[in-house]
Amino acid sequence: MGRAAAVVAVGPTDHASRRLDVSIPEMVREAVDRCLASKDLSFGQIDAIVIGNMELFEGINLPELWMATAIGAAGKPMYKLNNGGTVGASVAVAADHLVSSGLYDTVLGIGYEKQSEGETQSAITTVGDPAWERAVMAGAIGNFAVMASTYVAASGVTPEQAAQVAVKSRRNACRNPHAHLCRPDITVEQVLASRVLAEPVRLLDMCPSSDGACAIVVAAEGRAEQVTPRPAWFAATATAHDTQFMGDSPQRLARMRSLIAASDRVYAKAGIRDPRQDLDVAEIYEPATYAELAMYENLRLCDWGEGGALIDEGVTEIDGEIPVNPSGGVLATNPVGATALIRVAEAALQVMHEAGDHQIADADIALATGYGGNAWTEALILRGGRP
Amino acid sequence: MTLSEELILHQKINLPYRYTAGTVTETFLEGLTERTIRGTRCAACGHFSVPARPFCPVCSEHTSSTEDVEPLGHLESWTETPHESGSRVFALIRIADADNVALHLVDADPNTLEEGMALEPQWTPDPEAEITAIRAWRPIRET
Amino acid sequence: MTAENPLRLEYVANFEYAYAAGRYASRFMTALRDEAKLHGTRCDECDVVLVPPRPVCGLCGGATSDWLEVGPTGTITGYTVVEIPFIDPMTGRERPVPYGFAFIRLDGADTNIYHFLEENRHDHLEIGMSVEAVFKPPDERTGTMADIVNFRTLQEK
Numbered sequence: 097m098g099r100a101a102a103v104v105a106v107g108p109t110d111h112a113s114r115r116l117d118v119s120i121p122e123m124v125r126e127a128v129d130r131c132l133a134s135k136d137l138s139f140g141q142i143d144a145i146v147i148g149n150m151e152l153f154e155g156i157n158l159p160e161l162w163m164a165t166a167i168g169a170a171g172k173p174m175y176k177l178n179n180g181g182t183v184g185a186s187v188a189v190a191a192d193h194l195v196s197s198g199l200y201d202t203v204l205g206i207g208y209e210k211q212s213e214g215e216t217q218s219a220i221t222t223v224g225d226p227a228w229e230r231a232v233m234a235g236a237i238g239n240f241a242v243m244a245s246t247y248v249a250a251s252g253v254t255p256e257q258a259a260q261v262a263v264k265s266r267r268n269a270c271r272n273p274h275a276h277l278c279r280p281d282i283t284v285e286q287v288l289a290s291r292v293l294a295e296p297v298r299l300l301d302m303c304p305s306s307d308g309a310c311a312i313v314v315a316a317e318g319r320a321e322q323v324t325p326r327p328a329w330f331a332a333t334a335t336a337h338d339t340q341f342m343g344d345s346p347q348r349l350a351r352m353r354s355l356i357a358a359s360d361r362v363y364a365k366a367g368i369r370d371p372r373q374d375l376d377v378a379e380i381y382e383p384a385t386y387a388e389l390a391m392y393e394n395l396r397l398c399d400w401g402e403g404g405a406l407i408d409e410g411v412t413e414i415d416g417e418i419p420v421n422p423s424g425g426v427l428a429t430n431p432v433g434a435t436a437l438i439r440v441a442e443a444a445l446q447v448m449h450e451a452g453d454h455q456i457a458d459a460d461i462a463l464a465t466g467y468g469g470n471a472w473t474e475a476l477i478l479r480g481g482r483p
Numbered sequence: 484m485t486l487s488e489e490l491i492l493h494q495k496i497n498l499p500y501r502y503t504a505g506t507v508t509e510t511f512l513e514g515l516t517e518r519t520i521r522g523t524r525c526a527a528c529g530h531f532s533v534p535a536r537p538f539c540p541v542c543s544e545h546t547s548s549t550e551d552v553e554p555l556g557h558l559e560s561w562t563e564t565p566h567e568s569g570s571r572v573f574a575l576i577r578i579a580d581a582d583n584v585a586l587h588l589v590d591a592d593p594n595t596l597e598e599g600m601a602l603e604p605q606w607t608p609d610p611e612a613e614i615t616a617i618r619a620w621r622p623i624r625e626t
Numbered sequence: 627m628t629a630e631n632p633l634r635l636e637y638v639a640n641f642e643y644a645y646a647a648g649r650y651a652s653r654f655m656t657a658l659r660d661e662a663k664l665h666g667t668r669c670d671e672c673d674v675v676l677v678p679p680r681p682v683c684g685l686c687g688g689a690t691s692d693w694l695e696v697g698p699t700g701t702i703t704g705y706t707v708v709e710i711p712f713i714d715p716m717t718g719r720e721r722p723v724p725y726g727f728a729f730i731r732l733d734g735a736d737t738n739i740y741h742f743l744e745e746n747r748h749d750h751l752e753i754g755m756s757v758e759a760v761f762k763p764p765d766e767r768t769g770t771m772a773d774i775v776n777f778r779t780l781q782e783k
Contacts, residue, residue, distance in 0.1 A: 116632040119505030122537055139543055155500040155639050165536070168543040214500050217712035226492050226643070227651035228678045230716060231772040232741050234708045234727045239740065241706035242729055249704075249753050293710040294727070295748045339684035343738030344676075346703040346729050490647040490655050490769050497640045497718030504633040512633060 107131025184437025185466025269424025
C-alpha cells in the first residue's frame, strides 16, 4: 500500500470559451502560480511533475517539452499522460502513486486544454478505429446521443429530469468563482427550449467547450501536514477499462462496466457500504445531463432506473443528502484535459474545507471520478483529517 | 482462418487550428513588423532572452516587460544542409547581449564564416511579415 | 494585434496515413467490397456473435474461431438525429446535417455497430425497428465501412 499521500494545494485558472489573453503555457502557468501561492510553495519544493492533455485538440505534439519552462520542469522528472477525458484524474492517481511509492515527496499535477484552438468534435473522431469506426462516427455528441437514447429506454428518465441536472449545475456554478457557465436564473423550461444538438441531447444538456487548466500538489505523509493543516488524503484510487467497441453492449450508459468496476473497488478499499449515506459529496465527470443521471445509478447512489427520481427528490442538490458536483461540474466547466483533475481538486477542496461558497459543511469523505472515451474510468476517494 | 488479401486503408486527418500567441510573443512579433527585435529579462535571476519570452528559460520565473535590442548578432556555430534550391546555413546566433542563442539562417558562403563574426538581420520587404520578417542574417561588411 | 483582437495563428494540419487493416478487417472488408456480405466471429466460450469480427471476445475474453455471415438486415438498438455539424477529419469538410445515426444489431449478431440511417426525422424512428443495409454499387465499393451508405428502415413507426 505504501505511505499515505494527500492533495495539499489546488490551483484553477479562470475559464472561458476563448482565453485570448494567454498562450497555452501562460494559461497553464496561471493554474500553477495559483496552486503554489495558495500554500506558499515554490518550484524548489516540487520533486516531479505529471501533466496531461489531449494533443490532437490543440495539434501540438509533445507539449510538455514545449512548455517545460513555463511549469518549472527543466531538470526535473516529468511524466506526460494522454488518455482522453479521464486524463486529469489519471494525473492525480499517478501523482498519488509516485508519492505513496516513496519515489518522490512532493509532486505537481497539471491538466489543461484550450479547446478554442482546435476542433474537439473532429479531433475526438480520430479515437475511432480506422477500419471500423472513423468513417461512421458522429463526434462526441452524436455518439453520446445514441447511448443516451438507450439509457432513456432502459430507465424511463424524462427530458424534464435531465433538464433539472442542467439547472442544478449552472446554479451551483454561480457559487464557484472559477466556473465557466454561471446561470443564476436558468429554468427547466429554458433547457427544454434550447436547440437540439442530437436528440435527446439539447444545447443546455451538454457540457461547454472551455479553455482552462488546473494544478494540484500531492505530498507525502509528514510533508503534507507541514503544507496545510487539513490535507485531502487519497483513501482509495481505482482504474478500470471497458472494451473497445461501444456497440458490444447497447447499454453502454445504463450499465457502465468501467465505472461500476472502479467505484466498487474504491468503495471496498475505503470501507464505504452505502455510498449515498457514507459519502459527504461527489464530484463526478458528467459530460451531459443524461450521463449524470445514469452515473447516479452506476455509482449506486440509487437503484437501477431511479436516477431520474433522485434529481426529482433533490437528493443531489447542494443542500441534499449527497450533493453531486456542487462546483457546477463538467456541465459548467470543461477544459477536457483539466476536467477530471478539476473533479479531484474540487473533491480535495471539499474535504480540506476550502471550497468557499460551495463548501458542503463538515465534508470528510468525497468521491471524484474521471471518464474518457466511454471506456476508461478513474475513481478516487479523498478523506479529510488524518490519513 | 484462411488468410485473405490484406487491405491498406489510406486516410487523412485534416484539422484546422488557431493558436493564441499570448502577450509577450505578440509584442515580439509586433516588433518584427516594425523592424525591431525585442528581448525579455528575468525579474529574478537577470537572465536576458532574445527573442522575448514570457518565462525565464533558466529559473522559470516570470520575465519583466520587453526591451528593444540592437539588431546585431554574433555567430556562435553553424552547419550547412543540402536543399533543393542550393544549400542552406543554419546557425546559432547570439542577438545583442542576450544570454541565450537563437537558431536562424545565415545567408553567406559557409567557407567565409568565422566564429564570433558580427551579423545583421536581412529584413524581408513584406511589411506584413511577422515571424518570417527576418529572412536570414548576413555578415556585416566592413565599409 | 490589440487586446480586443489578439494574435491567433491559424493553420490546417493535414496528415496522411496508410493503416494496415489487419487480417480480420481485411477479410470482412473484402467480402463487403466484392460480395456485399457482412460477417462476424463467434466466441468459443460464451457463444456470442461479434461484429466487428475479432480474435478475442469483447464480452468475456474468450477466443473466437467460427466466421458467420450476418445481416444485411438488423434492428435499431439506439438512435439519434445529429443536428450539430462538425468537420469530418477524413475529408476536412462538415458532414451535412441533419442525419440519422444509430446502433444497429445485425441479424445473427449479438453486438451492435454504429452507422448512419437513411431516415433523418427523429419522430419516425424508434428502438426495435427493422433496418436493412444500403450498399454502394459494386464499382464504387473500396473495402471500407463507407461501402454501406446507410441503413434503411423496413417499417413505419
